[in-house]
Amino acid sequence: MADTVESAVMAVLQSGNSKYADAGQIKEASEKLYSFGLCALCILRYIQLPIGPSYCVRSADAIYKALGIEAKQDQKPDEESLCVKPCPACLGILDLTVADHIVGQFKAEDYDTMDALVGIELPKSIYIRHRAVQIAGRQQNIPSAAENVPEVKDVFRYLFTQQLSIVCDVKANATNDMRIDIAFSHPETATEHQFLNIRKKEPASNSSDRKNGTFKASADRSKTVVLSDLGACADDEFTKHSTCPPPAIETAAKIDSLIFKRASLFIGGRYLKLERNISQTPFVVEGRRMTELSVAEVIGEPLERLIRCDSYNLVGSGREDADVRMLGDGRPFYIECINPRFKAVTKEQIQDIEDQLTSSNSPVQVRRLQVIPAKDTSIIKEGEEHKTKHYCALVWFSQPLNPDKLVEINTLGKNGILLQQKTPVRVLHRRAPLTRPKRLLNVELSHIEDRFYKVRIESEAGAYIKEFVHGDLGRTTPSLADLAGVTADILELDVEGVSLDFPPTPKDTIV
C-alpha cells in the first residue's frame, strides 16, 4: 500500500508540476503538516497530491512511510482511524469509516438503481480552517499548502463514490432518478465563521432570509457568502480572529442529515368500486375513520409491499362519493409511489396484483394496471374536466308518475337538459358559491315498481347528479322533482362509465 502512495508521489515529482524537487522536500513539508495535527489524507492534500487511489489507502502508516514521516509513537492512531484526535482541517470527515457508514446505510435500503447523484454539504468552518492552514503554510514555508489543493469536499466525494461503486455497484453521476444528499455539521466550530459578519455591517436583509416565519440567524449565512467574505478578508485581518494553523478539536463532524430520495414510480389503471361505503382515499374526521376501506389503501397496500416505497398517493380522474359505486370499466387513476426501492417491476408482478384483487372478489378491483411514465399522469387531470360520465340511480317519487309524464320526461331527456346548479349545500363549506351551468346529454327514466324508478344519465363532467334528482331545495334547476311535479329523492347512485382512454390498453392482452 505504501508503494501506491510512493509511486503517486514519484509521478508528481517527475511531472514537474510539484512545488517540490525531491522526496526530501516532500518529507520536510509533510512533517510540518503532520505537526499541525492534520490527518494523513489532509497531509496528502496539502502536498498537492492529485486525487487518486492513494487516498483510498486505508493505513495511515503506509502514508507516513511513503512520505517519510516519522510518526510519534504515542501519537500513532490505532487501526480504526487515521488520526488520534479528529483532524482540525477536515473535521474527521475524510475518515474512511464515515464514507463506509453512509454506504452501509444506503446498501441497507436496497435500491435497485445503477446511478446516483451525490450532494455534499460541509460545515462552514471547513473553509475558515482551510484558510488557516494556507496562512500557516506561508508562514512556515510549506509552498504547496498556500496553493490550490484538493478540497475536502472533492476528496470526500472521491472516497464515497469509490466505496459506493465497490459495495453497491452504483455509479455517481448526474442522474435524475436517485439522489443521495449528505450534510455534515460540527457544533463545536459552528460559530467560527461568524467573525466575518462582524467585520462589516449586516447586508440588507431580503425576503428570502425569512423562512418559515422566522428570520435566518446570522449563523446561517450561506456558504457562497462565507467564501466571498473570506476572499475579501486579508491575511492579517484573518489572523486577528483565527489561529493559524487551525486549533485542535475534540469532536469529529457528524452527519446532520442523510437523505436518500428516488424519483417516484407511477402505476396507472382503472379502479372499480363494487360496494358502497368506500371512500377514494382514507377519510378521517376528528380522528375517526369515516369508512373502513378506501380505494387508495386496497390498491396501494400490495403495491407498497412490492415496490417498497415510503408512501403512496392515489389520484383519480374525478371522484365519486363514498356511498356511490364505480362500475363498468372503472375510473382512470394513477398511484404515485414515493421513494420506491424497487422500480424494475415486471408486467407479471403488476398483473399478479390485479388478478389477486379480482379472484378474491375484493370490493375494490383494478383493470389495465401497469407502470406508466410520469408524463402520462397529466392525462388524468385533463380528462376530469372534459370527459362525460354515465350514471344509473334508484329514484323515489312521492307519487307514482302518470305514464304521460314519464314519456314527457324521457322526450325531454333525449335531447339533453341544461341545468343551472348552485353549489350544493353539502359542499358549500369548501367550494366557492357559484351557479354552474351543466349539461345532461341524455336522461332516461324507467319504472321499477310503485314509487321506485330507475334513471340513467349521461352527463357533462362536474354535474352533481344527486342534486339534479331532489333539487337541493330548489337550487338546482330544473330538477327531476321539478319535471315530475312531485317530491323526488335519490336512494342509490352508481357510476356506470367514465369515458377517458387511460391507460392505453396493453397491446399483448386480448380485449
Add this chain to the structure above:
Amino acid sequence: MMVAEDPTSSISYDLTAYTQLDKEYKEQPALYLNRYFSQQFYTHTVILKRKHGEIEPSQPTDLPDSQTPANIVPKEWQYVLMSPNKLCVIGIAKQHPLLDPAMREQVGSITKVIYADNVKNSVIKGKGKKQSLRLMPSTKICTVQTSTGKEYILRAAVKGVLMEWNSRLETDPQLIYSHPEQAFVAIIKPGTDDSSKILSDCVSSTD
C-alpha cells in the same frame, strides 16, 4: 373481456331495503329532508325569556287544556336545518302563524317578502371569510308582509356568516305556500364546528 351490455338492464336494485322509508315518506314526503339535515327550531321570544329570567305571559302553566286563543301569543317558529358540514338552512316552520291554517283568517295571506338591506348588499365570494356578513341569532334577515297588513320578522337563528339569501322569495313569495322546501330564507355558515354551540338558541321541538 369486455362484453357489449344491454344498456338498460345491467344494474338492479334491492327495494326491500326501502320498504320502511317508502311507508313513512309517502304520507309526508317532506320527511325525506331528514336524510340530509337534522332539524331544530328557533323563535325569538324564547331568547328573551332566557335572558331576562321572566316567565313569558303567553305560557301560563296552570291553565286547563281548553285555552282561549286570546290568552296565547303564538310563537313565530323558524326551522333550522343543519347539514353534516354544519351549514344551517333557515326558514319558516309549519308551526309559524304564517303557515298555520287555523290562523289564516287572522294573519292573512303572504303578499311580500323584503330582505334587509345589509343582507341584500352583502358580499358573498369565498368560503365565508372576511367580507361576508356576520350574523347573530337575533339579526333580522327579512320581513314578510301579509294581506291583513301584519309584518313578521325572520331572523338568523344561529351565529355565523351569511352564505346565501333566497332571492326567489322576493320575486315569488307564493313559493312559501306552493313549494315550502324551496322557500328557505337563508343559508348560514356557523362560526364554530360545535353543534351544541351552533344551536345554542334553538330547541329540538316546538312543543
